[in-house]
Amino acid sequence: MKNSGFMKVFKFSYEQALKSKSTKILMIILIVVALVFLPAKTLITNGFGDEEEEIVQIESVYVKTDNENLYNSITEVVLDNLETKAEFVRTSDEEYDSVIEKLESEDSNELYLDVKFDEDETSQNFGLSYKIVYGNGEKAKEMASSLESVLAECSKDIVISYYGISKEVAETLVPTEFETAVFDLDGNEVIDDSGLNDAEYWFTYGVIMVLIIMVSFIGSMAADGIVAEKANRVIEYIMITLKPMDLILGKVLSGMATLFTMLGSVLVAFIASTFINKAIDPNAENVIQMVKGFVEDGTLKGANIVNVLLVILIIFAGSYFYAILGALSGGMVSKVEEMAEGLKIYMIVFLIGAYAAMFMAMSANTAGSGWGAISYLVYMLPMSSMFIIPSYLLIGKVSALIALAALIVVALCGILLTMLAAKIFGQMLYHNGSPLKLKDIVSMTKEGKKNEK
Amino acid sequence: MSLEVKNLVKKYGEKTVVNDLSFSIKEPGVYALLGTNGAGKTTTLRMILGMLANDGGEVLWNGKKLDPTSVNVGYLAEERGLYPKFTLMDQLLYFASLKNVPKKTAKERIKYWAEKLEVEEYLYPKPVVKGKKAKEHTADQLSKGNQQKIQLMAALISDPELIVLDEPLSGLDPVNTDLFKGIIRELIASKKYLIMSSHQMPTIEEFCKDITILKRGNIVLQGDLNEIKKSYGRVNLIVKCEEDIEDVITSMNMEVVNKTPDGYHIKVTGEEMSGAFLKKLLENGKTVIKFELREPSLHEIFVEKAGEPDEE
Numbered sequence: 075m076k077n078s079g080f081m082k083v084f085k086f087s088y089e090q091a092l093k094s095k096s097t098k099i100l101m102i103i104l105i106v107v108a109l110v111f112l113p114a115k116t117l118i119t120n121g122f123g124d125e126e127e128e129i130v131q132i133e134s135v136y137v138k139t140d141n142e143n144l145y146n147s148i149t150e151v152v153l154d155n156l157e158t159k160a161e162f163v164r165t166s167d168e169e170y171d172s173v174i175e176k177l178e179s180e181d182s183n184e185l186y187l188d189v190k191f192d193e194d195e196t197s198q199n200f201g202l203s204y205k206i207v208y209g210n211g212e213k214a215k216e217m218a219s220s221l222e223s224v225l226a227e228c229s230k231d232i233v234i235s236y237y238g239i240s241k242e243v244a245e246t247l248v249p250t251e252f253e254t255a256v257f258d259l260d261g262n263e264v265i266d267d268s269g270l271n272d273a274e275y276w277f278t279y280g281v282i283m284v285l286i287i288m289v290s291f292i293g294s295m296a297a298d299g300i301v302a303e304k305a306n307r308v309i310e311y312i313m314i315t316l317k318p319m320d321l322i323l324g325k326v327l328s329g330m331a332t333l334f335t336m337l338g339s340v341l342v343a344f345i346a347s348t349f350i351n352k353a354i355d356p357n358a359e360n361v362i363q364m365v366k367g368f369v370e371d372g373t374l375k376g377a378n379i380v381n382v383l384l385v386i387l388i389i390f391a392g393s394y395f396y397a398i399l400g401a402l403s404g405g406m407v408s409k410v411e412e413m414a415e416g417l418k419i420y421m422i423v424f425l426i427g428a429y430a431a432m433f434m435a436m437s438a439n440t441a442g443s444g445w446g447a448i449s450y451l452v453y454m455l456p457m458s459s460m461f462i463i464p465s466y467l468l469i470g471k472v473s474a475l476i477a478l479a480a481l482i483v484v485a486l487c488g489i490l491l492t493m494l495a496a497k498i499f500g501q502m503l504y505h506n507g508s509p510l511k512l513k514d515i516v517s518m519t520k521e522g523k524k525n526e527k
Numbered sequence: 528m529s530l531e532v533k534n535l536v537k538k539y540g541e542k543t544v545v546n547d548l549s550f551s552i553k554e555p556g557v558y559a560l561l562g563t564n565g566a567g568k569t570t571t572l573r574m575i576l577g578m579l580a581n582d583g584g585e586v587l588w589n590g591k592k593l594d595p596t597s598v599n600v601g602y603l604a605e606e607r608g609l610y611p612k613f614t615l616m617d618q619l620l621y622f623a624s625l626k627n628v629p630k631k632t633a634k635e636r637i638k639y640w641a642e643k644l645e646v647e648e649y650l651y652p653k654p655v656v657k658g659k660k661a662k663e664h665t666a667d668q669l670s671k672g673n674q675q676k677i678q679l680m681a682a683l684i685s686d687p688e689l690i691v692l693d694e695p696l697s698g699l700d701p702v703n704t705d706l707f708k709g710i711i712r713e714l715i716a717s718k719k720y721l722i723m724s725s726h727q728m729p730t731i732e733e734f735c736k737d738i739t740i741l742k743r744g745n746i747v748l749q750g751d752l753n754e755i756k757k758s759y760g761r762v763n764l765i766v767k768c769e770e771d772i773e774d775v776i777t778s779m780n781m782e783v784v785n786k787t788p789d790g791y792h793i794k795v796t797g798e799e800m801s802g803a804f805l806k807k808l809l810e811n812g813k814t815v816i817k818f819e820l821r822e823p824s825l826h827e828i829f830v831e832k833a834g835e836p837d838e839e
Binding site: 079090 | 577608
């Protein structure tokens with residue numbers, strides 16, 4: 075392995091990439107940005123006396139239930155968990171219209187909560203379900219969302235309080251999920267079952283953005299590596315002892331290694347910056363607290379060893395897929411200045427993949443997933459899976475099975491591209507002239523088959 | 528050791544660029560592959576080196592298929608190339624590693640060839656400020672001639688048994704041409720097998736015993752250069768007299784190829800004709816300063832063979 079051709083190409087290309095001035099400058103810039111971004115933001119915002127985030131103030135909650143004990147349990151538990159004080163008023167069906175009238179006013183800080191409770195022990199979720207009705211405006215919607223979150227988190231405690239049982243017993247008896255429906259004044263149910271909450275959205279978007287930056291570097295690095303060999307005319311010399319696959323694999327893997335080295339350094343700098351930030355502002359979170367927070371608030375509910383491993387593998391396989399596509403694109407041209415033309419196919423594939431993932435995350439945040447079968451296409455396409463699967467798997471939006479299927483697809487596509495490269499790369503490397511077109515690649519493939527025979 | 532090229536064929540679509548080419552090198556020395564631009568020389572060399580797949584025939588080294596990954600081959604390509612931004616030492620060590628040359632041996636050989644080719648100052652730069660590490664040279668800091676020397680070093684760094692030189696002297700000034708010729712002589716003396724392609728016919732005549740002339744992929748002439756020349760006979764006559772000899776030439780219906788300050792270059796059928804011409808000159812009272820009868824040069828043979836219209 076150590077003496078194989080591709081390892082020699084890999085070692086030399088990787089060393090030279092790290093030695094190059096442009097890599098060093100880029101790395102220093104990225105590390106400095108990652109290192110100072112959070113502390114600088116804290117210093118600037120503290121300096122300007124940034125106002126604290128406004129907490130939604132719920133004034134009154136009209137609770138409709140026939141069960142007084144349940145009403146008391148809800149009042150007690152919810153009041154303990156709401157961020158602000160609120161008045162709980164028990165109401166009935168007869169008063170519904172007058173309550174709705176109150177909610178209709180623009181500056182209303184009130185909500186209507188209809189609690190259904192079926193004490194039949196065979197009922198699902200112990201028969202506990204909620205219906206929240208909110209008034210006009212964004213503020214009312216936010217209040218409903220806030221109450222919904224508290225009810226979702228505390229319903230177990232409500233049942234414990236209602237029955238007067240211990241937490242240990244409750245763990246074995248009480249189901250963990252309770253149905254909470256949120257309605258607007260027109261009676262339309264606001265469905266948010268498959269969408270992303272804010273934390274999930276930002277996490278997904280952050281991961282997609284990092285992966286997009288990574289892929290855009292990987293493709294151009296691999297293409298640059300190949301076209302430089304051709305443009306510098308070293309290709310004829312090195313191809314006496316190297317097979318085309320040695321060169322392509324060496325270049326692709328060294329490009330990936332260079333990028334992972336850069337990202338690793340940036341990650342270390344970012345981790346350090348969170349600790350510096352914490353030292354400047356005690357209220358800030360360091361990276362351990364951030365991850366802990368993500369896990370505790372349920373954002374990273376899919377983060378287990380198997381899923382993390384799948385995420386690493388899919389990022390690696392996706393990067394390889396894009397890198398080999400970039401290398402093939404580099405092989406299509408003979409001069410560095412023709413690179414843009416050579417990278418056309420690569421850019422189309424990359425843009426389709428990245429935009430599909432971005433639109434999916436965007437629409438999931440604004441209107442629930444709503445993509446139906448198309449979402450499976452985005453998960454499975456080799457050009458988009460590496461962008462969307464890692465974050466969706468960690469936040470629990472897709473199952474490990476879907477991620478595994480996506481991994482198999484992207485890995486197979488990478489292997490197929492490698493096989494194609496093996497067939498045509500020999501001829502592509504000696505091509506010296508105008509950029510190759512897709513039809514040239516097809517005829518080279520046929521030629522390659524003929525030579526094999 | 529021997530190299531045998533048997534019935535080599537290369538086609539691009541319907542076009543045959545090398546057609547049934549065969550030759551062999553049984554002894555150390557330089558074999559010349561000649562032809563006009565586009566005759567198929569570089570394609571042939573690439574097929575010999577296994578860089579291009581052939582559509583027919585085979586290349587044997589010691590009776591076995593030549594595999595450049597197992598046979599120690601050195602190659603100076605026509606399209607010279609170096610990594611412009613990498614240091615010279617880094618890239619020479621990389622090229623050596625591709626040929627499985629241990630780093631220590633590679634460094635020794637780099638030192639040896641750097642001295643021979645007079646490029647030590649670029650490979651072992653001295654510090655400008657005493658005590659400070661000298662800045663290593665990159666390829667783009669070198670002149671074209673010096674880059675060519677580094678490329679020759681790369682070709683020879685593995686101490687190859689078979690050396691392929693594609694236009695080794697093109698673009699060199701007379702001083703560096705002599706330097707390169709000295710290296711070629713040293714390689715011949717150390718019993719290496721060389722294949723050389725060149726458009727500089729005097730250089731070929733200086734080094735090569737056997738030649739093949741290609742024209743559009745086909746062999747138009749092949750064999751021992753001396754034998755080829757002998758087969759043409761002494762048909763080139765150069766005559767210089769104090770007086771004008773135009774009248775004698777016309778009276779004998781002789782073909783003047785060229786008229787230079789050196790004299791008249793005349794085509795003759797052989798020694799008999801030239802003897803008769805000399806007699807006539809003397810009879811006409813001409814004072815002969817130069818009378819040289821010689822075989823045709825390789826240049827003339829090449830122009831005749833590679834330049835004549837296709838037989839179609």
